Amino acid sequence: MLIGVLNSVFGMHLTILAASGRTGLALTRQALERGHVVTAIARDPSRITLDHPNLSKVAGDVSAPLSIDADSVVLSGLGTDRAGVLLDGAKAVVAAGPRRIIWLGAYGTGASADAAGEGAAVLWKVMGDRIPDKIAADNAVLAAGGTVFHAGLLSDEPSSPGRTVGLDAAPPFDLTAKVSRETVAAAMLDEAETPRFPGAVALPLPA
Template structure:
């Protein structure tokens, strides 16, 4: 707990991947509000609709090598409608060798499929052939000692207090149990400041 408090007070160097997306913007804005120095990466940095003295906007594409400070903690809000992009992104981040990686995945896929139960089969209607890509990306991050957040259905509602649990306390998948991107972003930043789930899957849940 003390480490997390000190990191929050002193500020960390965070790199946000897919910073122009809805989750990426939430991560970037909240990180700046917490006093962290942020390098925000997007294919088109002009779409990162934030300005701040601690913010640097950088053009980057996960299909190629990424330049990431070795002392940085990477938080990814990367999503895709094309198979292969997530694994490319995970491999690029791992190859860059940051201090830690905190990755956003989907509850009911890969490592969390058993805990989620049969209800998670509905995900194939949404993700289809992208699920193997998600699983492979998650596995690459976990093998590198990173933390993968398996979120349920995401909304654009305002922040509300939530809780983060491990797979041992995971509830069955419920399509109606939604969680806001703002709440997920806060949980991922909490993990950056105070690591609780290194090399493991964590679930951000609404209160």
């Protein structure tokens, strides 16, 4: 608890991947609102539609080696339509050696497949050959002691009260129970400030 209070008061150095995407922008904006110093990485930094004295925008591609401060906590909003990119990104982040990694995954894949139940089959129809890449990327982050957030279907609604649980409290996959990107971003930042699930999968859920 004390670590979380200190991190909130004095700020942390956060590196955010895919910072120009919808989840990445939510992470970046909320991190700045919480008083953190943010390095926002995107292939095209001009698409990061935020400006702040504590914000640095950096061009970068996760398929190449990344220069990340060893004291930084990395938060990833990566999502891709191409198989292989997520694993490349996870390997690049792990190799850079940050203090911690907080990664965004998909509920119903890999470690959360059994907990999701029959609803997880929907993901295979939607994502197809990208799922093995997601699982491999998750495993690389978990092996490095990072936290992987397995989010269900995402919405662009405003942030709403949420809760974060481990796999032991995971509900079945529900196509009607969307969680907003803003709520997911808040949960990931909470984990950055006060680690609860190091080396484990966590689920951001609507309240």
